[in-house]
Amino acid sequence: MTPSSRTSPLSRLAQPLPDLLAFAALAALVVWGVLAGARNLGYHWQWYAVPATLLTWGADGPAAGPLLQGLLLTLALAGTALPLTFCLGLAACLAALSDSFAARAVSRLYLEAVRNTPLLIQIFLLWFVAAPLLGMGRFTAGVLALALFEGAYAAEILRGAVLSLPRGQWEAAHALGLSRAQTYARVVLPQALRRALPPLTGQAVSLVKDSALLSAISLFELTLRAQALVSDTFLTFEIWFTTAGLYLAVNLALSAAARTLERRVRLRG
């Protein structure tokens, strides 16, 4: 008899039990720590006031509360910046790997400038210096700042993935007579993108979190809404916990979607 045939369905269900118990204990410890901290501060919890920050019931049905409005703007900013980030990253990656000295130099300059200065300062530069020159609105400037910043990291992720492919792939494509563009499109990028998907997902999550910095140019996204609510209502803990929970939910959904995509494009065999 093999061990597996001896275990009853019940004991198989019970197998992850110690693990789950440990997790529950840890979670309880964290919650208890927070509550104890708040009690020491003499904090007066008012969770009942939170739902109204998300949804309010007006005369003509439900309306988005300030936090939900902020969340929607955050989603719009991140949702617009994400495809732009990918395109910028891909372009910078291809430029960095090209034979043209000019393309490599421009790409290098962009990557180094963006990755070695604070995002906050880039946001200020775009909004206070570039936007008036180019006639950009607040939203456009915000999206552009985010995409330029995250795009630099996406470029390096993609470049690493391209370089990680065995040289034989390039050589086979070359020997078969494919052009450089054809080799990228049909041989190299399909493989490199699969390899880059997990780190690119991480970059997308960073993008959502970094969008909070756009509050510095008065874009009323989630974080700025939360800040305003806190100073109005003094529901410090409730609002910040709720806000963190919203970011968490968005990013967990994003990661789950990415994992589904990963599974779908995984190579057979």
Added chain:
Amino acid sequence: MAFQADRCDPARAEAKVLGGVIVEARGLRKTFAGGIEALRGVSLAVRQGEVVVVVGPSGSGKSTLLRCLCGLETPDAGEVVTDGARLPGSRRDRDRIRTETGMVFQHFNLFPHLTALANVTLAPRLARGLPADRAEAEARALLGRVGLKDKTGAYPAELSGGQQQRVAIARALAMRPKVMLFDEATSALDPEMIGEVLEVMRGLAAEGMTMVVVTHEMGFAREAGDRVLFMDQGRIEEEAGAAEFFLSPRGERARRFLSRML
């Protein structure tokens, strides 16, 4: 057109008819970074339908020679002329040599994200501009010819080494090359799979494909080869008919090499 009348190979019923020179290399030199002289003046001429086997110790420059012939490596000096296209030369010549020279690698280098069928159809569609249905029909015929009719939908990772190498051969043939280069096509294979790949190569040779074959399979070299080149330290040290080379190598180095291989 000329007959190779002076060769008396008992295994072959009739003398093979060879065409004119189709691949020619003149004075190829290649020095790699670090000062390694991989090729020090290599010249050869391959005639249409001829099977040239290149043997020699490790590091003697066999791979570098093949890579120069298909344009993967640019020689420091000398030139390659394949069917009138010249290397180094214009971009058009380079592209012609790439498409007219089929290359089979030691490690197959199949595209892992494509099925066997898609591996074979990719280049004809992109580089020959063949419509998808024609490319697919040709690819199915080629995969059938290498004995993989029922593996068209398999991904490389689902195939054995021998099967992968046969897909790689079909992929190279799909470009309708004028010459096929094999760089140790069986060296990465388990012993029980070497036979099936050599079988395909023998079939190609019998059909009159022009081939330059780097191999350590001395049996194959003797049976299928018309001519043997023995390379050592970046030079062609010895050149002879296959039967003659294996019976009585002239040079001391070739003799020592053969005694180690056989």
